[in-house]
Amino acid sequence: MRPSGRQPDQLREVSFVRDFTMHAEGSVLVTFGNTKVLCTASVEDGVPRFLKGKGQGWITAEYGMLPRATHTRSGREAARGKQGGRTLEIQRLIGRSLRAAVDLKKLGENTIYLDCDVLQADGGTRTAAISGACVALVDAFTRLLERKRIKEDPLNGLIASVSVGLYKGEPVLDLDYDEDSNADTDMNVVMTQHGGFVEIQGTAEGDEPFTRQQSDTLLGLAEKGIAEIVQKQQAVLGW
Amino acid sequence: MRPSGRQPDQLREVSFVRDFTMHAEGSVLVTFGNTKVLCTASVEDGVPRFLKGKGQGWITAEYGMLPRATHTRSGREAARGKQGGRTLEIQRLIGRSLRAAVDLKKLGENTIYLDCDVLQADGGTRTAAISGACVALVDAFTRLLERKRIKEDPLNGLIASVSVGLYKGEPVLDLDYDEDSNADTDMNVVMTQHGGFVEIQGTAEGDEPFTRQQSDTLLGLAEKGIAEIVQKQQAVLGW
Amino acid sequence: MRPSGRQPDQLREVSFVRDFTMHAEGSVLVTFGNTKVLCTASVEDGVPRFLKGKGQGWITAEYGMLPRATHTRSGREAARGKQGGRTLEIQRLIGRSLRAAVDLKKLGENTIYLDCDVLQADGGTRTAAISGACVALVDAFTRLLERKRIKEDPLNGLIASVSVGLYKGEPVLDLDYDEDSNADTDMNVVMTQHGGFVEIQGTAEGDEPFTRQQSDTLLGLAEKGIAEIVQKQQAVLGW
């Protein structure tokens, strides 16, 4: 039934390539099928003004798409002079999700920028970005520990994310672009490796609302998918 | 337990004042306790470029806060030269939610701007805005019908929204600012008058994720609250 | 002769509602007929850079119109990414006018933001804004005195403003939108409660210039109107 021939509860091929680029403290190319996102974690001394002197660090995220990551070229946001609402919404979600993974006190007065740039898009770029940024963050923490810039690992645990939705009335896991653009309901879910929910964003795309029962089924599907993604994260980290 | 003394499943006082200002086709002051939002619906001929010639209309929303709607003054977005990420995220939510209430075909090639401006903020501005904008939209449709600019009522049904959350571990309905700024989990829910879910946005605010069971309890609380808000909408509309 | 049936030297109904919103140190809804402006006075520690260390305070103003305050919707300045020339011109006028009401030395190193947001427009928004902002300013001074953040009242005296103009060749007081959009000459006048002129801005709107005699007649009319507005300010302040 799915355009890709996948089972309803089957993820696309998920992979993480660490140290994809050489300068960043963490640099991960994450792949969810044909969706490819480069996630880097960059450490900077100091914290934003609103946190000065509070003895804690900060995690923030920025998201972008290369102009031709998509089927048709979309205008470059730098050239248009502002980031669109979708971009801001996604980067707020990424930052919020990853902050939930971290004990900011243990980070000290350091800021970590998570840059998630989509090289190729085929649906699910935000969930791939969150899942990949988490691996880049782990690598950055490792380097901060090695360089003795922090004393304790600030990581509370891994975070991963996946989309679920109703496609032709059926609950499916990890929607690709073909499914996403035709879904009745689309839900992005972020969870911890311990099975806690960090974020749920469900939207009835058409004028067909969804039921509480459907919502619950979708959450179950997300739990399954995220558990598998966390296993992949653990594997690539050698845990 | 709640700072306001309310029961866990008790809404704040909710009211809708229609025709609050005189120029707009729909103009509603919505009050959720101390949160006051002016929602206007403005009809314009024509549709955005991407819909030209498709024989349907469009609903879009803009959201703003007066600089001193809040405890401390926040900079005027017009003066800073851009709308912040939070603003864009909220106005995208409002627009998406209200489009779910409307048969855009029946609207013809007209665009309705829903302007939601917060005069006074005390938590829940986006849920108040959605609930108020729906009443303004109904009034605008009535005027379009009276003026024979449309033939059929495009409304599929009422839409309302409320926040729910975990405050000191307890599920509560319709959080005010004191609760919201200390909540463990905050969830905004949008539903149709017929009990369908249009949007669920749940966030673990601290580093304490929530469970699937808690999510389900919160949705139940939201269902109760939204049903009451829909009754208020119906009452003020004389239905 | 006037569309509203008023006498040439008759003001619209003028009212001031204090504490219209709850967070600001001063919050006044001013009404000149159908023109309604919410004026808040917000106190912040410190002064702009150019005044640092000079032992004085600062008063500044910002002006905005809700998109549907007007007959037809005007684009939101925050969304367009800049304030228009008219907006900047008006907020500069408001700030300059109110500074004339204040002994900035007595204010200490505090800044007061006067936010004037038009909820409903029917001509004369800037004159209503100045008149209302003055009442909000008085309330803010009272609170600063109560909280012992300042020792002496910085107010030199009340300030009020009204428009006058030539409508169908006749001098009239306090033009509404119907008159304003058809006036030959439009003049905005700001005065102190003691009868001194703070600002005169007179413009021949069409290609019909005005005479020195007409200018003098208009100033006389403004003196009368402003005296009445000052009485309203005093009444609402309980002076």
Add this chain to the structure above:
Amino acid sequence: MRPSGRQPDQLREVSFVRDFTMHAEGSVLVTFGNTKVLCTASVEDGVPRFLKGKGQGWITAEYGMLPRATHTRSGREAARGKQGGRTLEIQRLIGRSLRAAVDLKKLGENTIYLDCDVLQADGGTRTAAISGACVALVDAFTRLLERKRIKEDPLNGLIASVSVGLYKGEPVLDLDYDEDSNADTDMNVVMTQHGGFVEIQGTAEGDEPFTRQQSDTLLGLAEKGIAEIVQKQQAVLGW
């Protein structure tokens, strides 16, 4: 008494150099003492959208200061990414004033841009700009007539402008920077060559308001000065 040694009712040396640059339809360097403004009139086919199809033309103005036209360098507005409030206010004044000089119907569907760029500032840049732009406009009309792009001269008559003010309590004409920065009251006046008032903008600069009598005296002084400037305009135009 005046820093420059001038009589209270004495203008600075006023001159107009026509065809100061070679590309514009009108190009005038206007000098009021040490204030030097280059005013060009540029003709373009067509009118702004709001005038399309109304069979009339449009006059608009833009104003700028070279960064080091002033005592200390001010940041380049193009580099800061926006025009300041003062700039917008002045260019609105210039445009409005010059439109009063023109029968826009006779201009046909053409737009004239009046660019007023201050090469050197010593007070009174806006009044010099208005007076110089009028001469540039006359030259542009002459060229449009020569090229048969218009049939009738659209000029209603010359427009000129001067500042007056209270300096150390005395009414003086055409304030230079030393006077302007210390004036109690500053008034910019725009008049037609026939003695009609187009614009009056009077401001009490300090906390010392001015009287109706003083306003009247200042207007008399302005009438005298503007009459002299009009004579200079006529002389340089060979009228």
Add this chain to the structure above:
Amino acid sequence: MRPSGRQPDQLREVSFVRDFTMHAEGSVLVTFGNTKVLCTASVEDGVPRFLKGKGQGWITAEYGMLPRATHTRSGREAARGKQGGRTLEIQRLIGRSLRAAVDLKKLGENTIYLDCDVLQADGGTRTAAISGACVALVDAFTRLLERKRIKEDPLNGLIASVSVGLYKGEPVLDLDYDEDSNADTDMNVVMTQHGGFVEIQGTAEGDEPFTRQQSDTLLGLAEKGIAEIVQKQQAVLGW
């Protein structure tokens, strides 16, 4: 002598990976040592306004660096709201260089966007971008021919680019970051496959100017390097 141990006239390892991403008509990852740039060619119907109706096409380029392509993170241009001068300068150079490779008449009324995004920077990003964009352009032309959107191949010939410079007084080819940041003179050269010069940009970086003889030597070095890069381009294209 060179930090990398290369001979003075030795290129870094140069490679081109075609079809690096899947949506663009041409998509090439170009590598000059550790410098990696993703170059995509996107075809759109139509031409910019200034070319409408002239029966020719257009080639334009945009350049960007991912925030952590560099040693230390640089702010995202989309977030800062504008492209910097260096970015604009480089993208103008890329566009101009590639237009020299193309017969725009044969392209018909189509526009090709060349997006060059630096994934990892180690000096020479603009020369790599030009060399890679040319291969992406060839692929795009091939697809346009296959799809019969154009009849003749618009390519005049290949274009490639390399940097040369004086490092510790010695002429060297293809500077990496270590050399570039210490070079006395830096020169970027763009040439056709037939040995013609398209662009020469030479700069004395310190206060040590260079001689005409040195300039000539550098051009000779560039000729050699570009010939080798063209061979690589031909090899990857299977010519």
Add this chain to the structure above:
Amino acid sequence: MRPSGRQPDQLREVSFVRDFTMHAEGSVLVTFGNTKVLCTASVEDGVPRFLKGKGQGWITAEYGMLPRATHTRSGREAARGKQGGRTLEIQRLIGRSLRAAVDLKKLGENTIYLDCDVLQADGGTRTAAISGACVALVDAFTRLLERKRIKEDPLNGLIASVSVGLYKGEPVLDLDYDEDSNADTDMNVVMTQHGGFVEIQGTAEGDEPFTRQQSDTLLGLAEKGIAEIVQKQQAVLGW
């Protein structure tokens, strides 16, 4: 052969008027035929952040064109809200070129802004700007020495610039607009008074690349022209 009747190796009339405006530390009107650029040098205390505490100064440049400096009016960059790519490219070139003329250590922690504003354009505005800015810079250094703000003259030597190009296949010196807009190759060259090259920027404008031999011939022509311009600089400086 040249539209102007000049010999191939003949400059336009070149002149420098010092102290053209009165406020700047250096103010020079430079004329290359009909191209007229006002160059001011403004001294400010302090240096940009990246140089703080390094005991050296900084030279930076800004470039602008008055809207009607050109044949047809171009939009004012301040009104459009950003500087175009061409503007940024030119001002970066001017700044870089003039820094090559200066020992920044001897300048101390001062910044000099070189503002180059084109009053009238007829080709070669950037080369005139560089040549004129150098004279303004010398005057500013003289004033800094007189005022004892610096102890030693920071000038390494004069800098001048000229364009050369291939017009109808022939090498010509100092192209005017008619030539420039039809040139096959255009090259801007910046040199020191001692004959060293500071910058070479050569571009094949059409699809006709140039040869190494042609490049060399053009550099020879530039050497001749720049030597003559340096003589003019020396003459006007009384050296």
